[in-house]
Amino acid sequence: MRTSGVVMPIFSLPSDFGIGTLGRDACDFIDFLAAADVHVWEIMPICHTDSSFSPHNALCARAGNPLLIDLQPFVDQGVFSSRELSRMDWGRDRAKISYSKVAAAKYKALEMVFDALGFLSDSSFDRFREDNQDWLENYALFAAIYEQFQYLPLPLWGDGVARRSHAELDRLRIRLDRRIRFYEYLQYLFYGQWGQLRRYAAQKGVRLMGSMTFELPETSVELWTDPAANDVSFRDAFADRWKQRLAWSRRLYDITKVYRRVDGEEVFAFYEPTWVTADDFCETLLQIGRASAGDLAAAGRYTHAFQKGFGERAAARHLPHWYDRTAIAYVGTCSDDTIRGWIKTLDKATAQDVNEYIGTALPRDQAWSVLRTMWLSQAAIVLSPVQDFLELGSSSRLSGFENPADNWTWRLRRGSLTNRLAQRIARMNRLFDRGGRQ
Template identity: 30%
Template sequence: MRSSGVLMPLSSLPSPYGIGTIGQAAREFVDFLKRAGQSYWQILPICPTSYGDSPYQSFSTFAGNPYFIDLDELSCSGLLEPEEYAGLDWGSRPDRVDYGIIYQKRYGVLQKAAERASRVSDPAFDAFCKQNAWWLDDYALFMTIKAEYNGLPWMEWDEPLRRRDPEAIAKKQTACAREIAFWKTIQFFFYRQWYELRQYANDRGISIIGDIPIYIALDSVDTWAHPELFQLDENQRPRDVSGCPPDGFSDDGQLWGNPLFDWDYMKRDGYAWWIQRIDFLCKVYNVLRIDHFRGFDSYYAIPYGSTNAAGGIWHKGPGMELFRAVEQSIGRQHIIAEDLGFLTDSVRQMLKESGFPGMKVLEFAFDSRDQSNHDYLPHNYTPHCVAYTGTHDNDTIQGWMTSAAPEDIARAREYLHLDDPENDHWNMMKALWSTVAELTIVQAQDLLGLGSESRMNTPSTTENNWQWRAVPGSFDDALADKIRHNMVLYERL
């Protein structure tokens, strides 16, 4: 069935408290999507962000981001007083997230709510802790120790804690029981609010597409608690790290810096960690988008300590063996494969065997730096794909139409019959909606006609990313009705 959705990060929702949350503004966005005739809301990873503020570099692959906890809902539950948070300075710009301010002030407010919650026995909290102990216990301890070390990476902790000496861990669990309880409590807050939001969306016919980064941050509880899963040396340092080789987009390639998985070890234990990870996130979201799908076929390994990605080499990944193990264990799941980038025949075969829909990005179709971009031209689409105007790593449509190479813009204008610059965003979205793709996704910024200043992320850069927010009132009924008219026109309702 033909359908459509919108890519809108939770952090980008309007909010008076510095960053989007899973409260009333999120429910209002769901109502907007329903009125606009949409079926899907795609978001970015909801895990806690670390240095650089990227949701793809997180302290935990299972935890929820405390920043997304809605403070008004905590107030309605009697856990906060409005004056404890409403009067604070959460940043001067309603269209940007100031992560420095959020980091400095959010946890103090959440501490007050957690302390009040601890005064009353809550069977729901006890059940949450018991059900999630397999990841929650390590996460709460990890964040507690990290706070004691003023945020230092775990690789720089004292050796007994760094190597998880049982006696040192037991002492820390006893001495820091209150702090550990705090980190567990805010995860309880997060997931209680999250599942309420997801139910609200599902009840209105909106399915949530979530994202799973392929790699794990080096400074994460996952790497600290399970070093055997990664290619680390005897000093617990990575042998090689992740990235992409040089190409037409970057002479130095992309140096991501994540530790690489020890696929031989994972194979021996039946890919248990991956099964657990995908199973968990398929229950968090309705549909799961697997980032960097090609990395399961073969992965690029860059020597640890390199200053760029030019010196890496390719290694064979687990391929379909991993996904067969997942399906055998937890059954067939709703999964989208992010198969962008340089694709080999073996990657195409893995995608075909998986049965997952791949991705098409309309902006890529006209990029003269990519010699394989014919796959992204709409006349080459097949129904079994998810088509985008652009992703969170691409410019907005209006931004792209001013920043791309002149010959690329000229080709796009001719191919798509774009003759009204002020409405390039609408005309390009209409071109996408008219394709045979079963599902199309457009960025929220494109619905608003915003330019490059609202771009979510520019790969290989470390500043001014992940900050865009919609201002209150952006997603009104008039816009919803205009979108719905197009859904009727292109039979995506």
């Protein structure tokens, strides 16, 4: 296998309603990838997040993000009109997501959908609840309680709820019954749309790469129901938990990336059943989980990021001439700057090293020269954020801003992905033998 991919969060897709969704704009992006002869789309985590809206802070590892649900099907069903939706406040900045406004408007619209459709006789919803009862009931209760406590962290819920007192939970189940069903229904809607999107991607020859964090956050269903969920002390229990997570990921993605960060060091591991067995992958994760920050450098064979090959903390393994034929390599990680923004921050000596390595010092050529250098490497898969194909600057990075509120807010402008750009990417893929249906 020799192919290429694009990193593009679903939430950053163009949309008329404040945030990207699983609907037509996601299908349009898949069409663009197919035209560009790109066969991997890394979508970032799609989980229901906590109030930080960071995709790495999942309330539940299995629950999809309700903000990504496309509302157009419910316009078609007459629940509301496009005009009614456009009158809601989704935020006025077409270049940034206003999460507080989007969440308020989206949940208002989804409550209208639930009121209209959520209590109709629906055998498919009943079947969804039955098929997912091992996680859905706990998730919906947790989400309803989280809302009830005004999105405070789990330790502030009081001992009775935090420690799952039977009496306290029974009381809340009765009190929050309608809201619990609401959150179950949103998951039904989300995964119905997700299934349609995944089938569309498969038809176009695009593989979906999803990602999950190694450690689950403190305020999550998993740690609420199993405080040892992050514990790597017991091999068998650790492996069992991860096999369950991997089995779920196979229902969602073609490739799964697991991410861990400790004291600024990062490591990725990739799971795809034809590459590695679940048992062997769990052993790899066990090694990663037990590694200290200093040890992660040794595990860095799972991580290749061009930008980390230069500067004071440079490591040679990140330079493309060292990639082997099993490598999965990135221009940079999701917390790194765009190519244009990154080069502008380099000191003179490091910038000269980069320019000599990519063969140009001309700003207008630097982004594509980095991409070309990555593409001609031996790596099995090379991936770049869509921003670098568009040669965008630091304001378009995904995260790593000084103000955390600016993280995960970037939005792709509608019309940016032109036929001309697709043809340029396709030419590069074919030139370096990364094209063709995989």
